[in-house]
Amino acid sequence: MNIAYFVETRKKMGLSQKELCDGVCTQATLSRFEKNGQVPAIKILIKLCNRLNLSLADLFPKVEQASSALNQKMAAAEFKLITMDYTQAQQSLQEIDFDKIDNEDQRLRYLYLQGYLTTLLEGETTDALFAFSQILAADAKDYTEIYNLLALTGSGMIYARQQENEKADFYFNKVLKAIYDYRIRTTTDVWRVLNIVYNCGKFYSEVSEYETSDALLNYAYEICAENHLTYYLARVAFRLARNKYAQNKDINEIFDYLNDARAFARLNGNFHELKAIEAFRQKLDPQQAEI
DSSP, rough: OHHHHHHHHHTTTTOOHHHHHHHTTTTTHHHHHHOOOOOOOOHHHHHHHHHHOOHHHHSSOOOHHHHHHHHHHHHHHHHHHTTHHHHHHHHHHSOOOOGGOHHHHHHHHHHHHHHHHHHHTTTTHHHHHHHHHHHTTTTOTTTTTHHHHHHHHHHHHHHHHTTTTHHHHHHHHHHHHHHHHHHOOHHHHHHHHHHHHHHHHHHOOOOOOOOHHHHHHHHHHHHHHHHTTTHHHHHHHHHHHHHHHHHOHHHHHHHHHHHHHHHHHHTTTTTTHHHHHHHHHHHOTGGGGGG
């Protein structure tokens, strides 16, 4: 949205914020729109535009179509990330020219995706850390909080992969101090919070801190249930099964989690995870694995 053009038009007409919003909305509402990009209710926006002889199309010029197309490409890459189709996600991201992105939210989204995919595909560690450091160095705004948490999680994942567990724990701890208070607003927020909670839970599972891991994974289960999303459930259930196995829990409880994991992996077409689940089932009990 071209808010700068809105402000420029108001000033050219010699109207103060107070004069423009009189009888339409509070000055605070108009100020939040002009300064912070907080869009008011559409009825209010239309009335304000009418007073400035602007149409909504004037605020959504054709250049926004490119921005919309860019969002679609990044959304496709992010969805492939959460469904573990990392190679396809990376290919989608490679279609985007980062240097041409002039929207800060989109730049941070690109950097987060680049950092995660580089990490998960075992690319150059320094490239991933540089992507995350750019996010952490960005000016603080409302929308930067989730990217900061993702960058901290990604940094922890890098050190966990290198088995530098003290460094990894440092980053994951910083995330856990904030993630429970993060307010989930959109479906994309759900994806990202699940990404964070699952990867924290995975790390604590791998360092045998099962109480912490189980708490995080069960929290991920609750998020999925509350938001009617199943994309992470296969991974969560499979990780809980491995936690139970490592703690020598009842074999029936382990297979209950594996059955859930297999069902959700099939439902979401997560064939990478399904293959790993089946291999683990076969390892536990070849006969029961056929059930």
